[in-house]
Amino acid sequence: MNSLTGTGTLIRFILRRDRVRLPIWVLGIAVSLMGSVASFGDTYPTQADRQARANVLDSAAAQLFVGPGYGTDHYTFGAMTANELLPFSAIVVALMSVFLVVRHTRAEEEDGRAELVRAGVVGRHASTVATLVVVCGAQVLLAVLLTFGLPASLSELSTSGSFAFAVALAGVGIVFAGVAVLIAQLTANARTALGISSVVLGVTYLVRAIGDMTGTHLAWLSPFGWATEMRAYVDVRWWPFLLSMACTVGLIAVAIRINARRDVGSGVIADRPGPPEASPLLGSPLGLAFRLQRASLIAWSVSLFLLGLVYGSIADQAASLYEDISSLDDYLARIGAADPADQYLAITLSISAVIAVGYAVQSTLRARSEETKHRAEPLLSSAVSRSRWVWSHLIMALGGSVVMMFAYGLGLGISRAISVSDIGELPRLVGSALAYTPALWVFVGIAVLLFGLLPRAVGAAWAFLGFVAFAGFLGPLLQLPNWVYDLSPVDRIPNVPVADLSPWPLIAMTLIAAAMIAIGLVGFRRRDLTEA
């Protein structure tokens, strides 16, 4: 087995490099799933509550997020776990496989490190196989944790049902390890490999969702369908898992065949040549910032638009759920119950705002990543002032924040306007969504403040977003004290469209954001450029 020489060493090497990353993935997924099932017990204490929940799943839009909706006649916690948690967590484990595989295969080759390794006593397929062993091992470990962790978190869940759930999840993870190993063979660079893998992930997910929505057999073409068709907790079937394994073996076999023939560093798909001259747009820092952030701006705003469409289309069912579930009474009272549909729309608006903050922070901190990658230097050594350079990314972040909330409001407004046949919903919801923009700007301000004064601590902006998301999503269930909400810019926005829109919080937050931006800029103008 010459082509596998060194595999053991490489496995230990990958484990050493990812000694933090791997546990974060595995434990992060396990703990959030365990937390989610634990919260089911508090949210749906009675069978009537669970049955009310099951009725929501009948809509086509809901099936985008949940499985085919089996076991809804008698909706147990197990059926709830399998229907509502499996499809989404399957996306997460698929991403885990894709990121880890590309990181240890194509990214290594692209950066030239693979060359160094392969020049040693290491077989042709050793790094591919070592990567697969580690990633699939991590998926198996996650399955073991879930098999015992899920029943421990919610005693109504059976161990055998949880085992089926965990195996279904691991099946998706392992198939996507195979997908990524193959795609990493095809492209010459890691970013494209990640992009194509994500497209495969998205398309196969949609195939599953469309199959379930239309009640056809289309879902059987998708690894996500194989997972949900195992019907964990309800009437378990094991043979769909064999489809996952067969598919994985096929993918790996093709990848190994390609790997046996190609040169190190090359891909099957060559990089397309680009324009030899820059367009007129690319003549200013802002033009460059736009070019660098364009793809992310489009991806984020399209996602938020689609999310708005889906959330808007299930508003009526979701609103009726609120009325039926006893445990939500307190929560609804706290936020001031009004029209249940508006109540629901208000909640989705604050959720979308928290998601859009992700764009705002990422976009602002692009300045920092440009700095650490030595790409600020060529601009700042030309006739571009420091302020102008930072503003180029700030404009993308501040303007992009408006675009994000507009996109979500547009999606929400369109689907709501159609379902209630009232075009007036469109401007009303777009306006409500835009009201959240100053909260996003506050995050931009925090990120710039850190960038200017404590550039090595910009990660704190992400930590604050994590805190706000935690408070917003789990706070009501955990009954956190009020001051926690007061700290969150998103919760400071009036609860539109339920509450009246008072301009003062928006003005105050805009001013706070402006002040932080000003201080951050002064700080940046006074400091050295740092790379680490």
Add this chain to the structure above:
Amino acid sequence: MTSSAISVSGLVKSYGPTRALDGLDLSVATGEVHGFLGPNGAGKTTTIRVLLGLLRADSGEARLLDGDPWHDAVALHHRLAYVPGDVSLWPNLTGGETIDLLTRLRGGVDPKRRAELIERFDLDPRKKARSYSKGNRQKVALVAGLASDVELLLLDEPTSGLDPLMQAVFEDCIDEWKDEGRTVLLSSHILAEVEALCDRVSIIRLGKTVETGTLAELRHLTRTAISVETERPVTGLESMPGVHSLRLEGDRARFDVDTAQLDGVLRRLTEFGVRSLTSQPPTLEELFLRHYGDELAEDGVDVGVEEPAGERS
């Protein structure tokens, strides 16, 4: 118009306990090509980054084109171009796009000059930066720098990734640049390149300038290697000042002599009837090794100042 494009005195920059610059002096006259020599970690890049206003010096004076590099950064950057040693580019942009972006930010480019440089450096401007090798990334930065119509060029080890053919192209470009009366600060540790291009040289070590002057002036401080054949065996050389590593083999003598003492030694040699004589002028490399020799000797490296060091770089 000023006589001094760059003048730096007593520059200090510390990173925590490490002193990257420890009272550095540097003076570059307008229109000259100035070599900035030192081993890795001597402070060359730090000095250039201070001159670009990317770092703020802790103390000392730095003037660039009659302005303050920190406060007048933008105005000064209109008049200079910079080529870093380790070029990072935007992976999604092609080489051509990058060149256009960087030159436009300095006030535009003559398309003919751009095309000519791309041709001379044999660069494919359609390739995405992520697929460029180190040498090709460096070419992109060089083309962007050389295509700009500016007074001053700051080059930080600009040829470390280029092959000898491209280094020759680079040297031609710098010669033309000099003929147009523009100024260049060339940081390097490739001594042959500095010898070929530079009018004056500053050698720095541990953040301090240890030597500065024209190549002729600096050579004066070094030794010339002499190999001579005489009618009668030479005597008395060993007692002469400035003679080192003397080896006598019958009527042949080989030794190094301090260039300052050359005249006296030659007079002495002629007394014995010189049949043939070869002399090897000191290379910059020997000069360099002499300044860092004690450091290397401490590490147990044979410095080899005794023998002409050849084309090592």
